[in-house]
Amino acid sequence: MSRPRVVIVGGGFAGLAAADGFGAEHDVTVIDRGADFEFLPNLHELVSRTKKPDALRLARRRVVERRGHLFRQDEVVAIDPERRQVLARDGGGLAYDVLVVATGSAARETAVPGAARHALALRSIAEGVAIGERLRRLARRGDRGAVTIVGGGFTGVECLGEVLRRYRQRRGLTVRLIEPGRRLLASQPATVGRAVRAIAEECDVELLLGESVAGVEAERVQLASGSWLRSDLTLWTAGGGPPPLLAQAGLAPAGEWAPAAATLQSRAWPDVFIAGDSAGLRRGLAKQSYQAAAMGRRAARNARRLLAGRELRRFSPLDDQLLITFGFLSGFYVDDDVVVEGAVLCVARELLFQAGMAELDRPRRRGARRRLLRRLRGAVRLAALPGPWRAVLPHPYARAPRDRFDLPALPRVLEWRDAEGGLAAAAAGGSSAGRVAAGAGRQGGRLLRLLERDLSPMPPMPPLPPSFLT
Numbered sequence: 001m002s003r004p005r006v007v008i009v010g011g012g013f014a015g016l017a018a019a020d021g022f023g024a025e026h027d028v029t030v031i032d033r034g035a036d037f038e039f040l041p042n043l044h045e046l047v048s049r050t051k052k053p054d055a056l057r058l059a060r061r062r063v064v065e066r067r068g069h070l071f072r073q074d075e076v077v078a079i080d081p082e083r084r085q086v087l088a089r090d091g092g093g094l095a096y097d098v099l100v101v102a103t104g105s106a107a108r109e110t111a112v113p114g115a116a117r118h119a120l121a122l123r124s125i126a127e128g129v130a131i132g133e134r135l136r137r138l139a140r141r142g143d144r145g146a147v148t149i150v151g152g153g154f155t156g157v158e159c160l161g162e163v164l165r166r167y168r169q170r171r172g173l174t175v176r177l178i179e180p181g182r183r184l185l186a187s188q189p190a191t192v193g194r195a196v197r198a199i200a201e202e203c204d205v206e207l208l209l210g211e212s213v214a215g216v217e218a219e220r221v222q223l224a225s226g227s228w229l230r231s232d233l234t235l236w237t238a239g240g241g242p243p244p245l246l247a248q249a250g251l252a253p254a255g256e257w258a259p260a261a262a263t264l265q266s267r268a269w270p271d272v273f274i275a276g277d278s279a280g281l282r283r284g285l286a287k288q289s290y291q292a293a294a295m296g297r298r299a300a301r302n303a304r305r306l307l308a309g310r311e312l313r314r315f316s317p318l319d320d321q322l323l324i325t326f327g328f329l330s331g332f333y334v335d336d337d338v339v340v341e342g343a344v345l346c347v348a349r350e351l352l353f354q355a356g357m358a359e360l361d362r363p364r365r366r367g368a369r370r371r372l373l374r375r376l377r378g379a380v381r382l383a384a385l386p387g388p389w390r391a392v393l394p395h396p397y398a399r400a401p402r403d404r405f406d407l408p409a410l411p412r413v414l415e416w417r418d419a420e421g422g423l424a425a426a427a428a429g430g431s432s433a434g435r436v437a438a439g440a441g442r443q444g445g446r447l448l449r450l451l452e453r454d455l456s457p458m459p460p461m462p463p464l465p466p467s468f469l470t
């Protein structure tokens with residue numbers, strides 16, 4: 001009997017997690033226009049050139065084939081849900097019994113004159129490398145240069161942190177951030193934005209809050225209030241929007257995410273599952289990598305149930321727990337009860353990144369130990385260590401602290417909710433620190449176990465716990 005055909009469009013967090021959920025009893029093809037998976041949540045580290053591009057990518061063919069499936073590098077240009085077929089630009093049609101659409105989000109065009117031409121975006125490794133290189137040349141020039149980051153959301157703030165991580169001592173360089181809202185990281189508790197703002201001001205960043213950009217030219221930007229500011233490098237950090245394919249395929253109204261039921265089935269076509277950023281759920285969900293991966297896993301389980309004629313289950317989003325890094329100058333852990341600040345949180349995030357990549361690049365046989373060791377070496381490269389750690393290394397590896405960010409400091413609780421006094425606050429802080437440490441410890445333990453094993457075919461690892469990434 002022929003195996004049910006499953007096609008997964010998009011090999012990002014959701015698509016690869018979905019691929020993981022099917023076994024040899026299914027005939028699975030993953031299609032993506034790009035050869036490499038890119039770990040988008042850490043792209044900002046290319047801005048400071050702390051991470052090398054190769055550390056952030058994995059060959060999709062290897063990842064998919066290791067799961068026993070087929071990878072096709074091609075662009076899907078149309079979906080015909082009636083005939084159960086996808087049409088790829090180069091490879092023609094591909095029939096399916098079940099389709100998983102995991103096409104993520106697309107770059108959002110901005111209407112601001114000159115922005116598309118002169119400002120750089122950060123949505124891919126290639127763009128991150130280009131920004132890092134432009135910044136390096138600008139900092140080397142020696143005369144006065146200016147960097148403008150447009151947007152004070154996650155990407156803007158994380159980019160700013162990376163610029164400061166590398167160049168905060170360069171006196172000739174003006175660094176500015178422009179945000180139309182009145183505060184940074186508006187979606188997070190106000191204490192986080194305030195703490196970031198305090199660090200930025202201490203590092204002489206020009207913060208223009210409540211201002212927006214009306215035009216961009218090669219070497220300057222115009223504010224909505226009319227004035228022009230010199231800007232040798234302008235970074236545009238607006239978020240993404242729905243990929244046009246969703247509407248073209250009849251899965252979404254024009255310009256919207258594809259409406260999905262709680263089972264992740266398309267509301268238009270029950271044999272089509274929508275996972276990751278592309279999904280429009282009734283209960284809005286943060287467009288985050290860990291939610292995308294969780295949706296991919298649920299979509300695969302439900303697709304198997306559908307094929308087996310069993311009842312489908314609802315998708316339960318993961319709790320939001322965020323770990324935001326600010327160029328290793330500081331980090332913030334945010335969950336329902338508490339906000340904790342401390343540079344040590346950056347190390348936890350690095351560990352989560354390495355564990356996330358190692359899980360996707362699941363080791364098998366020869367070469368796996370080498371890849372894992374390379375990954376760990378990359379994680380502890382001297383240049384990548386937080387300043388305080390480098391300050392306490394023995395001679396000749398130590399580096400003299402340049403400012404307070406290069407000195408060790410204890411994490412502190414910035415805010416707690418539902419805690420009525422000092423003791424309750426301390427308890428909330430302690431239990432949050434415990435949760436971060438436990439998460440990081442679990443990932444670290446898994447990495448060590450991976451290294452220890454003799455790498456004959458491994459059983460699948462359990463899914464990552466709710467990621468702390470953002």
Ligand SMILES: Cc1cc2nc3c(=O)[nH]c(=O)nc-3n(C[C@H](O)[C@H](O)[C@H](O)COP(=O)(O)OP(=O)(O)OC[C@H]3O[C@@H](n4cnc5c(N)ncnc54)[C@H](O)[C@@H]3O)c2cc1C
Binds near residue numbers: 041103
């Ligand atoms: C700069 C940046 C920073 C981020 N930071 C964080 C963070 O710190 N923490 C966090 O949790 N999340 C972060 N995110 C969000 C996170 O990356 C996304 O939520 C996640 O990637 C969504 O996963 P996905 O699988 O839905 O889509 P993606 O990972 O975007 O994958 C979609 C894939 O589909 C492919 N595709 C699309 N259309 C087609 C087509 N027609 N044919 C073939 N292939 C197609 C694309 O090539 C892509 O590979 C960030 C995103 C960006 C851009």
